[in-house]
Amino acid sequence: MNENEIVPIVALTKAKKHFGAVRALDGISISVGSGDCIGLVGHNGAGKSTLVNLINGGLSPTEGRIEFANGTDPHAAGVRSVFQELSLCPNLTAAENLLVSHKAAAPFGWRKRLGKEVLASLDSIFPGHGVRVDVEIDTLSIAERQMVEIAIGFAPRGSEARLVILDEPTSSLDAGIAQQLLAHIRQFCADGGAVIFISHMLAEVFSVANRIVVLKDGKVVAEKPTAAFSRQGLVDAMGHVTGETEGGADLERKFGPVVVQTNQGLSARQGEIVGLSGLAGHGQAAALARLYLSRSSAWRSGKNPEVVFVAGDRQRDGILPLWSILRNVSISILQQGARWGLVDAKRDASVAEDWKHRIGIRTDDVRNPVLSLSGGNQQKVLFSRALASPAPIVVMDDPMRGVDIGTKQDVYAMLRNEAQKGRTFLWYSTETEEVCQCDRVFVFRDGEISAELTGAEITEERILEASFQMQEAS
Amino acid sequence: MNPLSKPWIWSWGAAAIVFFLTLALTSGRGAGELAYAALSFGAFAAIVGLGQMLVITLGPGNVDLSIPASMTLSATLALKVMGSEPGTAFFGLFVALAVGFGTGLANYALIFLLRLPPIIATLAASLIYQSIAIWSNRGLRIKPPPELADFATGRMFGVPNVAWVGIALAVAVWIVLEKSAWGRWLLASGQNLRAARLAGVPVESVRAATYISVATFAGLAGYLLASFSGGAALNMGAEYLLASIAVVVIGGSSIAGGNSNVPGVWGAALFMFLVVSMLNSYGAGAGVRNVLTGIIIIGIVIAASTKRVRL
Numbered sequence: 001m002n003e004n005e006i007v008p009i010v011a012l013t014k015a016k017k018h019f020g021a022v023r024a025l026d027g028i029s030i031s032v033g034s035g036d037c038i039g040l041v042g043h044n045g046a047g048k049s050t051l052v053n054l055i056n057g058g059l060s061p062t063e064g065r066i067e068f069a070n071g072t073d074p075h076a077a078g079v080r081s082v083f084q085e086l087s088l089c090p091n092l093t094a095a096e097n098l099l100v101s102h103k104a105a106a107p108f109g110w111r112k113r114l115g116k117e118v119l120a121s122l123d124s125i126f127p128g129h130g131v132r133v134d135v136e137i138d139t140l141s142i143a144e145r146q147m148v149e150i151a152i153g154f155a156p157r158g159s160e161a162r163l164v165i166l167d168e169p170t171s172s173l174d175a176g177i178a179q180q181l182l183a184h185i186r187q188f189c190a191d192g193g194a195v196i197f198i199s200h201m202l203a204e205v206f207s208v209a210n211r212i213v214v215l216k217d218g219k220v221v222a223e224k225p226t227a228a229f230s231r232q233g234l235v236d237a238m239g240h241v242t243g244e245t246e247g248g249a250d251l252e253r254k255f256g257p258v259v260v261q262t263n264q265g266l267s268a269r270q271g272e273i274v275g276l277s278g279l280a281g282h283g284q285a286a287a288l289a290r291l292y293l294s295r296s297s298a299w300r301s302g303k304n305p306e307v308v309f310v311a312g313d314r315q316r317d318g319i320l321p322l323w324s325i326l327r328n329v330s331i332s333i334l335q336q337g338a339r340w341g342l343v344d345a346k347r348d349a350s351v352a353e354d355w356k357h358r359i360g361i362r363t364d365d366v367r368n369p370v371l372s373l374s375g376g377n378q379q380k381v382l383f384s385r386a387l388a389s390p391a392p393i394v395v396m397d398d399p400m401r402g403v404d405i406g407t408k409q410d411v412y413a414m415l416r417n418e419a420q421k422g423r424t425f426l427w428y429s430t431e432t433e434e435v436c437q438c439d440r441v442f443v444f445r446d447g448e449i450s451a452e453l454t455g456a457e458i459t460e461e462r463i464l465e466a467s468f469q470m471q472e473a474s
Numbered sequence: 475m476n477p478l479s480k481p482w483i484w485s486w487g488a489a490a491i492v493f494f495l496t497l498a499l500t501s502g503r504g505a506g507e508l509a510y511a512a513l514s515f516g517a518f519a520a521i522v523g524l525g526q527m528l529v530i531t532l533g534p535g536n537v538d539l540s541i542p543a544s545m546t547l548s549a550t551l552a553l554k555v556m557g558s559e560p561g562t563a564f565f566g567l568f569v570a571l572a573v574g575f576g577t578g579l580a581n582y583a584l585i586f587l588l589r590l591p592p593i594i595a596t597l598a599a600s601l602i603y604q605s606i607a608i609w610s611n612r613g614l615r616i617k618p619p620p621e622l623a624d625f626a627t628g629r630m631f632g633v634p635n636v637a638w639v640g641i642a643l644a645v646a647v648w649i650v651l652e653k654s655a656w657g658r659w660l661l662a663s664g665q666n667l668r669a670a671r672l673a674g675v676p677v678e679s680v681r682a683a684t685y686i687s688v689a690t691f692a693g694l695a696g697y698l699l700a701s702f703s704g705g706a707a708l709n710m711g712a713e714y715l716l717a718s719i720a721v722v723v724i725g726g727s728s729i730a731g732g733n734s735n736v737p738g739v740w741g742a743a744l745f746m747f748l749v750v751s752m753l754n755s756y757g758a759g760a761g762v763r764n765v766l767t768g769i770i771i772i773g774i775v776i777a778a779s780t781k782r783v784r785l
Contacts, residue, residue, distance in 0.1 A: 289672075298671060298678040301659075309672045317672050320665045322732045331662055332674045334655040342653045385673065 008033045008069065009077055009163045009194055010055055015064035017050050017218075019372075024050040026218035027064065032163060032196065037189040039209030039226065040198045043238055043404040044376030045362035047218040048198050052165050055196070056081040069162070078162030082153040082169055086145055086315075090138035094118045094148045097137065102157050121151040125184040126177060141281030142172045142313055143430070150181065154188070163194040168375075170204060171401040172312070174280045174430050175464070182208045200376075200404050201431070202231055214238055235405065255439075259393060259424050262291055265449045266442055268424050270392070273415060275438030275458075276428040278467045283447030284428040285312075285397050291426065292395045303335045308386040312398030312428075318382045319370055326352040326366040328381050332389045355384035359414075360407060375402040383411060387418065394418075396427045400434060412437055432460045443467055481726025482738030488724075488774050489745035496752040512747045513633060514702075517640035520743035521695040522714050523721035524647050525688030527739055529592075530722050532681060533664040533731030536592050538688045540581060541718050542711030543600035545696030547607040548573040549706035552697050553616040563622040567697060574693020577603055578686035585685070586678065592685075608708060618701040626701035636698050640740070643691070648736040660684060665732035717746060724774050745774075 011031035017024050025047045032038060042048050053059040054066060057074040068077035088097045095115035102114065118133045131144045140148065146169065153164050166185075170178040185195050185208050199205050205212060205226075212229055214222040214237045222229075222237040229237075256270025264287060268274040276284040288309075295307040311318030320328050330348035337344030352366045359380045363373060370381060379402055386394055400408055412434075415425055429435050441458050443451040443466035451466035493512075497505055522541050529538045552570035556562040577599070584595035617623070628635050651657035659680045662670040671677045695714070700706040723729055724745060725738025749770055753763040 292672065296674060297676060299676050300679070301674055301676040305674050308674065311669070311672060316666075316668060318669050320662050320669060320673075320732070322665050322728075323661075327658070331658060331670075334658055338655050341655055342649075343655050343658065345653075389674070 008067075010069070010074070010079065011067045012054065012061075013065045013067075015054055015061040015066060017047075017054060017059060018062045023218050025054065025061075028215075028218075028220055030213060030220065030223070032194050034162065034192045034194050035189055036194045037185060037208055037210050038194075038196045039205035039212040040196055040215065041200070041202070041205060041212065041234065041238060042215035043406060044380075044402070045374045046215040046238075048215055049167060049374055050218075051215065052081055052167055052196070052198070055079060055163075056165060078160055079165070080153045080157075080161050080163070081165040081167065082150050083167050086142070086149060088137045088145060088149055088152075091136055093136055094131075094133040094152070097148070098152050098155060098157065101152065117155050117157075118148065118151055121155040122147065125151055125154060126180050129177075142285075143174065143177065143280030146172050147177065154184070161193060163196070164188070165196040165198075167198045168200070168402050169197075170199060170201060172280060172398065172430055174278075174467075175432055175460075176279065178204065200402070200408075202234060202405065205234075206231070238404075238406070256422065260291065260426065262287070265452075266291070266426075268393075268426055268440075270424055271419050271422045272440060273419050273425045273427060273438045275435040275441040276426065276444060277432065277435040277441055277463050278444035278450070280430050282444045282467075284444045286447070287444070288395050288397050288426060288428055295393070301335065305332070305389060305391045307393040307395055308332060308389045308391040310382050310386045310394065310396040310399040312396075312401050314375075314378055314382060314401075317397070319378055321371055323370055324367045325356075325361065325363060325370050325373065325381055328370045329355060329366070329384045329388060332385050336390075351388050352384070355388055359384055359387075359410065376404055376407070379403050380407065387414065392422065393424045393426070396425060396429075398428050398430055400429065400431065408434075432463055435463065436460065482735050482741055484774055484777055485721075485725050485738045485741030485745055488770075489741050489748055492745060492748040492752050496748065496755055499755050508748075508751065510629075510632075510634060511751070512744045513637040515747045516740070516743035517634065517636040518695050518699050518702075519714065519717045519721055519746060520640040520740050521643055521691050521698070522688075522718040523725070523739040523743055524643060524736065525691035526718035527722045527725070527727050527734050527736070528647070528660065528684050529688050530719075530727060530729060531660055531664045531731055531734040532684055533667060536664075536684075536731065537719065538581065538596050538685065538692075539593060539715065540577060540596040540600035540603060541688070541692045542715050543603035543607070544574055544577045544689045544692035545699065545711035545714060546706065546708060547577065547603045547696075548693035549696035549700035549710065550607045550611045550708075553618060553700055553706050554610060556616075556619055556622070558617045558619055560619050560621060563619055563625070566619070566622065567694075570693045570697035571690055572693075574690040574696075575686055576689075577693075578689025579682075581689060582682045582685040586682070604708070607706075611706065611708065615705045615707070617705055622701045623704065626698055636702060639694075639698065640743075643694075644736050644740055651734055651736065656680070656683070661732055661734070663732075717743075720771060721746060724771060 008031040013029050015028045016026055028051060040048055054061055055074065056079055068074055070076055095111050095118055098114045098118050099110060115133050122129050122131055126147055129147060131147055137145055150169055154161055169181060182204060185197065189195055197205065197208055209226050212224060212226050212234065213220055216238060255272045258267055259270050260266065260268040266287060278284060292307055292309045296305060320331065326349060329352040333351065334343045337347040356366050361380050362377050370378060379399060383399060419425060427438060435441055436458055438458065441453045441463065442449050443463055445467055453462055496508060526538060526541065529536050548570040551573050552566040555569050556566040581596050581599050584590050584599060585592050625635055630638060659675045662675050663677050663680050667677055696711065699710060721739050721742035724742035726735040727733060727738065749767055750763065753766055758766065
């Protein structure tokens, strides 16, 4: 960053953002110029989303300065953001969503033109995507919604995208689609654009970023060219005490009788961790939802539920937004200590407190509103809700979206531990790395199971192979 | 904790201000009588308001528009079976509650089995209930049994008996909402029905119980109101359609669901009565009174809702 004077697209000087007593950002100085692809990493609650919101104008800093290429307007400077929380309006089509942020849309005939614009953008980022742009967003799968959101981020929108901020863009995309996105980002930066790329998947950060910024507790703790980081060095810089090294502990696992058997062919034995894989949106989430709904009742609820659910699409399926963390954690276990139908508030509070420590929910009081947590921490709340329940079967619909790598390691260990005690897990994940931790894997394609892999057969190659073509056998 | 952040403060504060504005006109005379009247008439609005609050808590689109018809039908049938005979008050109460229970069950059956939006289902059903009431009543005005009439118009420790009933019901509803598993389930369902179902909440039971509760409360209110006013009338419930919704909103419950507020309902019920009597004593005509009532309600709702911080 020296010889040829680069005009930064955005420059922050000692920017601070406080929410009451919480110092979400505590003096950040950073500048992004054209051609930069910055990997932004850090744990859940490190301040990444707050930083993004400062740069895109969603929040203004408590202290410090933010300057853009041509003044103080992030929109005029061509700053765009793509959110992990999927910010599209679900009742509108892709073209209509584009209109919301479009600069130069004439009053007539815009639907057709903007439809073309989204489609062109989708085609250039995700060739062969097959996403329909003329249907309402809520009829699309979560991966398709994310693709549309990314396409809108890069679309010209009457001006030109100069800095695109991508917050966990790949967490709901499968490996193939994610590769297409990474290739597009490289091209975009080579053509003079800039990208801020936020991801917990360090391999992706290494493959796409030319500079990595590590955030911790609202401060920049390291900022170096990518080549200067090693993977371990980066994990250390983020500062999580990873208790790994046990490496899965290859004990001979013993499983009990079959406890899940669907007519689709999905099955699981007691104490088993069963993975569901395949390309995103090929029926895995639907299969899990069907399984959950068929094993639980909308009319009765007992002290000993058969099955619990961990949502990945947390806004739609998980979080109860008006409530505190405590109430969100305890909703599934209210009957455990209840007498005369009245809940045992003390017991619920101690369970929530216990899980706050066990899974590391970043808050000083579990009575804080659940929406005060960052996305990854909300996900931990949903995990706590399910694991606190005594249900023998746990259904997980891509539960690790937006969860940082350290917590993931902790949760893996927790799952193995619980499985050892006889709990059964059905786990859909878009990350092949996670699926490879399972005892058995079902690969889905077009809503059907295309392969069942066990033990040493569970490899990335086999899963990819089964994702793309039906196996000849059977 | 900032006291203004409690949404029910607004309805109680508004009721108190209106109370003192009315007394300012009479320079303090009649304070006891005004409070007594407010408690008497407010009790009916509070009872149906508590039921409506539970339904509104279920989330957007949930409302019971059959409250007036349920009140009328329950009161008509209860008075008919009692036939002014002494000693039938409890039997009459049972009939009123059973009729309310039945209308609630019918409302929910329409919503669940036919997948009708609650607004349509309860509005359509209320035409049926009203017709049954007309058919069974045939224009007769049956007086309530004397001991029941005495109870409904009587007082205990200086507070009207109907207000005691309303207060007891409010306490019961508050305990259910704040302390019981069922209340948590209701609040969870109102925030996100799908998430609640996936968290193991028996959402259909919760919905059924809620629609039955509101209609049963309406049955109780109808029974008390008919006993209070000396007989059932076909239009006796009419003003409680708007009142039941208004007291919920003024009381600070979220119209979007998932959040309810028991003390606010009582404050709002008192306020609604006091506003009308204030405008009366200041000599406002019917038109002016309606316009001002509307403006005041809007003002309170805005004040109560903008103070609510949503992080």
